[in-house]
Amino acid sequence: MKNQKRWGLFFFLSPVLLWLALLIILPQIDLLAMSFRMENDQGRMVWSLSNYFNFFDEPIYWLTFVRTAIYSILVTFLTFVIALPVAFYITKVVAPKFQGFLLVLLLLPFWVSELVRVYGWMILLRESGVINHFLTQMGILGQPVEMLYRDSTMILGLVYTSMLFMVVPIVSVLESLDDSLIEAAYDLGANMWTILVKIIIPHATPGIVSGSIVVFMLTLGNYLTPNLMGGKNSLWFTEQIYNQFIASFNWNQGSAFGFLLLVLSSIIVWLGLKLTRQNLKKVVQ
Amino acid sequence: MQIDLSVQNVTKKFKDFVAVDNVSFEVPDGQFFSILGPSGCGKTTLLRMIAGLTEPTEGSIEIRGQSMLGIPPNKRPVNLIFQHLALFPMMNVKENIAFGLKRRGDSKAVINEKVAAILERVDLAGFGDKKVDQLSGGQKQRVAIARCLVLEPAVLLLDEPLGALDLKLREQMKVELKKLQAKVGTTFIYITHDQSEALVMSDHVAVMNKGVFEQIDTPQVLYNRPETPFVAQFVGDNNAWSGRIRQCEDTRAEVETNEGPVFRTKVRENLQPGAEVDLFLRPEAMLIQPDASLSDLNRFEVIVKDILFDGANSRLLAHPLDADTELLIALPQTRQFDYIRENDKIEIGWDEQSGICFPRS
Numbered sequence: 001m002k003n004q005k006r007w008g009l010f011f012f013l014s015p016v017l018l019w020l021a022l023l024i025i026l027p028q029i030d031l032l033a034m035s036f037r038m039e040n041d042q043g044r045m046v047w048s049l050s051n052y053f054n055f056f057d058e059p060i061y062w063l064t065f066v067r068t069a070i071y072s073i074l075v076t077f078l079t080f081v082i083a084l085p086v087a088f089y090i091t092k093v094v095a096p097k098f099q100g101f102l103l104v105l106l107l108l109p110f111w112v113s114e115l116v117r118v119y120g121w122m123i124l125l126r127e128s129g130v131i132n133h134f135l136t137q138m139g140i141l142g143q144p145v146e147m148l149y150r151d152s153t154m155i156l157g158l159v160y161t162s163m164l165f166m167v168v169p170i171v172s173v174l175e176s177l178d179d180s181l182i183e184a185a186y187d188l189g190a191n192m193w194t195i196l197v198k199i200i201i202p203h204a205t206p207g208i209v210s211g212s213i214v215v216f217m218l219t220l221g222n223y224l225t226p227n228l229m230g231g232k233n234s235l236w237f238t239e240q241i242y243n244q245f246i247a248s249f250n251w252n253q254g255s256a257f258g259f260l261l262l263v264l265s266s267i268i269v270w271l272g273l274k275l276t277r278q279n280l281k282k283v284v285q
Numbered sequence: 286m287q288i289d290l291s292v293q294n295v296t297k298k299f300k301d302f303v304a305v306d307n308v309s310f311e312v313p314d315g316q317f318f319s320i321l322g323p324s325g326c327g328k329t330t331l332l333r334m335i336a337g338l339t340e341p342t343e344g345s346i347e348i349r350g351q352s353m354l355g356i357p358p359n360k361r362p363v364n365l366i367f368q369h370l371a372l373f374p375m376m377n378v379k380e381n382i383a384f385g386l387k388r389r390g391d392s393k394a395v396i397n398e399k400v401a402a403i404l405e406r407v408d409l410a411g412f413g414d415k416k417v418d419q420l421s422g423g424q425k426q427r428v429a430i431a432r433c434l435v436l437e438p439a440v441l442l443l444d445e446p447l448g449a450l451d452l453k454l455r456e457q458m459k460v461e462l463k464k465l466q467a468k469v470g471t472t473f474i475y476i477t478h479d480q481s482e483a484l485v486m487s488d489h490v491a492v493m494n495k496g497v498f499e500q501i502d503t504p505q506v507l508y509n510r511p512e513t514p515f516v517a518q519f520v521g522d523n524n525a526w527s528g529r530i531r532q533c534e535d536t537r538a539e540v541e542t543n544e545g546p547v548f549r550t551k552v553r554e555n556l557q558p559g560a561e562v563d564l565f566l567r568p569e570a571m572l573i574q575p576d577a578s579l580s581d582l583n584r585f586e587v588i589v590k591d592i593l594f595d596g597a598n599s600r601l602l603a604h605p606l607d608a609d610t611e612l613l614i615a616l617p618q619t620r621q622f623d624y625i626r627e628n629d630k631i632e633i634g635w636d637e638q639s640g641i642c643f644p645r646s
Contacts, residue, residue, distance in 0.1 A: 184371035
């Protein structure tokens with residue numbers, strides 16, 4: 001009987017296990033192995049750390065790497081700054097019957113693919129785009145300005161793509177915040193700023209941290225938005241990986257970069273958790 | 286005597302609904318003032334207006350002679366203890382109490398000193414570093430009170446803070462709150478739907494119903510001389526009869542109840558024969574098997590339906606011989622009525638001075 005149960009469990013679990021093993025774990029192991037191999041002068045593959053040394057030798061690689069990390073942190077922070085008031089408005093200010101409607105409104109852009117959304121931004125922002133057209137028509141600008149292919153535009157696009165993943169976890173923690181805590185703080189002499197810093201943010205920390213992790217990971221690993229909105233000089237690390245795999249056809253170098261990115265994101269998330277004194281278990285709940 | 290809080294003609298409307306309707310009252314310094322009313326009568330709205338969390342539609346609120354209109358809650362010399370206390374779970378006891386002092390910009394040394402002093406006062410010395418969720422219900426209560434009292438407000442507002450406690454603790458906290466108030470001398474405005482809380486603790490009680498104050502008086506007067514039928518029924522238990530005046534001279538009347546019996550009772554004003562009235566009688570005003578020598582009693586017979594034993598608060602549930610109306614009769618636990626059983630027929634008598642009679646409006 002017990003044996004039978006175990007087999008049943010195994011039977012139903014096997015698709016998941018197969019999926020995990022064949023499509024995620026095996027390729028990762030293969031890539032990891034590949035990242036430690038290189039072609040020697042005789043054209044044979046040998047074990048080596050040179051792929052990783054290359055990264056530190058070429059400033060363009062590690063500068064892009066640092067740039068990607070710093071911009072991802074900035075995007076995460078900006079997303080948080082914008083998402084918190086939005087989430088607060090949805091949970092505490094607006095009448096309950098509109099809450100669902102507003103959340104759907106937030107979700108709506110995600111019904112089309114990221115590619116289409118980015119092209120939407122491009123139509124708005126490019127030199128011959130909608131915004132330039134209006135600004136020149138109104139006489140604010142003498143002649144159209146290229147708004148695309150700047151770092152700021154890229155950050156705008158990344159923040160826009162990540163918004164929902166920050167708003168939803170913050171909405172769910174703010175829903176559990178008792179209004180009377182805010183009123184009590186107000187009654188005890190706190191102004192809006194202290195209420196925000198002392199009451200709302202401490203209460204919302206688990207949601208903020210889990211939202212930040214998701215946004216940070218998505219931004220760090222984003223390829224489309226930096227590439228399309230930042231243009232050729234956007235220098236996002238995912239592009240370096242892409243170039244190694246597709247342009248240079250150097251899979252060994254590409255997988256080394258991939259694993260460096262993985263290590264980087266893990267370290268930054270770990271640091272973030274330490275700094276906010278949260279643990280992963282509580283945050284992912 | 287200084288007036289700490291003066292509320293004049295305050296009205297609050299939510300769209301078409303009038304939550305508080307032209308309420309006026311004054312509370313002198315150091316008083317324990319309660320507002321008693323059923324849920325939904327507007328008492329919380331009134332309290333929130335005093336705290337500044339809601340603005341009145343009309344009328345004025347003055348604290349120590351200063352108008353509070355347009356002043357936000359963080360600038361008012363009043364503090365509110367919330368129904369569920371609203372202690373900050375992200376802070377420990379000490380930080381909770383220091384919250385208001387820090388906002389006021391007191392120095393660290395002053396804050397530490399004041400927090401220690403107030404913890405001592407509410408018997409929680411040494412609890413400063415505890416987490417809020419490590420405290421029992423009664424301790425949380427005291428932290429909430431300490432958090433407000435440490436700011437030395439002119440008026441402390443309490444929004445049914447005992448509602449969430451279990452019965453035993455509630456009884457204990459009632460006495461404790463009253464003692465604490467006497468000790469610190471701060472004016473307390475306490476709202477509750479529990480008449481026993483209001484009666485036990487307060488110097489004055491306002492009975493509120495449907496947004497208006499029905500009567501403001503001491504607990505004794507409210508209980509013994511209610512001015513409206515609502516007060517008579519809401520404060521304490523009462524047996525009610527409907528009937529009409531048979532004859533009336535000055536303050537004595539004969540009332541024929543709809544169930545049949547005719548009672549003599551005092552009335553507050555001269556009423557015309559035939560006028561419809563409501564007659565109320567406290568359970569303890571009815572004497573069981575009164576001595577035959579006592580003249581001047583209204584006497585009638587009832588059949589005991591049930592004996593509701595509740596220690597000192599025991600009652601008989603009975604109904605008159607030829608009617609179905611239920612009557613509550615106090616059953617003194619002096620053992621002299623131990624012989625009474627269900628379905629017994631007993632005689633009841635009551636003095637005409639105990640009757641409370643209102644013309645039916």
